[in-house]
Amino acid sequence: MSKKPVGHRARKRFGQNFLHDAGIIRRIIRSIAPREDDHLVEIGPGLGALTEELLAEAGALDAIELDRDLVPVLRTKFFNYGERFRIFETDALKFDFNELKQDGRPLRVVGNLPYNISTPLIFHLLSHAGLIRDMHFMLQKEVVDRLAAEPGTSDYGRLGIMTQYHCRVDPLFIVPPGAFDPAPKVDSAIVRLTPYDSPPYPAKDPVQLELVVRTAFGQRRKTLRNNLRTLLDADELEALGIDPGLRPERLTLAEFVKISDFLSDKQESRHNGAE
CATH class of the missing domain: 3.40.50.150 (Vaccinia Virus protein VP39)
Structure with missing residues (x-):
């Protein structure tokens, strides 16, 4: 002691x-x-x-x-x-x-x-x-x-x-x-x-994932449609199989990774298109 x-x-x-x-x-x-x-x-x-x-x-x-x-x-x-x-x-x-x-x-x-x-x-x-x-x-x-x-x-x-x-x-x-x-x-x-040696749901860009999660919980009582509107719109969420009317605490880690990877792909497409 x-x-x-x-x-x-x-x-x-x-x-x-x-x-x-x-x-x-x-x-x-x-x-x-x-x-x-x-x-x-x-x-x-x-x-x-x-x-x-x-x-x-x-x-x-x-x-x-x-x-x-x-x-x-x-x-x-x-x-x-x-x-x-x-x-x-x-x-x-x-x-x-x-x-x-x-x-x-x-x-x-x-x-x-x-x-x-x-x-x-x-x-x-x-x-x-x-x-x-x-x-x-x-x-x-x-x-x-x-x-x-x-x-x-x-x-x-x-x-x-x-x-x-x-x-x-x-x-x-x-x-x-x-x-x-x-x-x-x-x-x-x-x-x-x-x-983990390798995450169960590896994100293409963990920094992007952190941004998505932080933005999603910026105003906890609001929906994904509102909180994530600066990153992607409701139609894009629906295309990923995610209800934009949900609050952020309803999403699984795998779904947050899905949003993050979509945004990573979107940024890469823009970058390639600008070249």
Whole structure:
């Protein structure tokens, strides 16, 4: 169980809630199942509660920590690991994860992610999905619900669609507020994201797909006809077998990919015609 260093208080601006429940920590470690040859990366190690157990299993770890007051605490705590424990004092949202690739081993990313950065950080990591074997995150339960949401549900939206495009999403278990200090006001949950070697519905242009999904959910309560009118018209949607009167949460990932590929083909035809 991790104890707070004297004088260190959780910082609200960093969204800090320090995990201290030994039983939950062990359960997370069992879910990750770290091995000696793994390249582990922990985002926001905090006081090192998970770090300690991960290092005990794998023997090496890269940590990314923004709070400069915690960096010396972590360096002191894990001094005996020498160069096998590296800290990057930086913002994970701006960090280029390509910097960590030293050999052929994919990254295994772990983190207790603050609510205020969880969505942009997941999108940032998805852009590095080719480097990553898997990700295990502690998130607010509502974020995990959105990641795993199915079409037609209120939680289904841009975050879930794009994550499910790149990764298999496995919600693992719920973590109660009492496992943290200070205790948050809501339940948290552990989720495993496993990037696909090849997406089940590969888009011709993933950037185009991201644009389609973002535009479709620009005004969630409006129909596809309204939200996508800058990209394609109702007749074109109908030609794809998609009802333009539907709201965006009714479409499957495969249907979003179908729209994206249509637009990619349309752009390519225009380009070829202009040559």
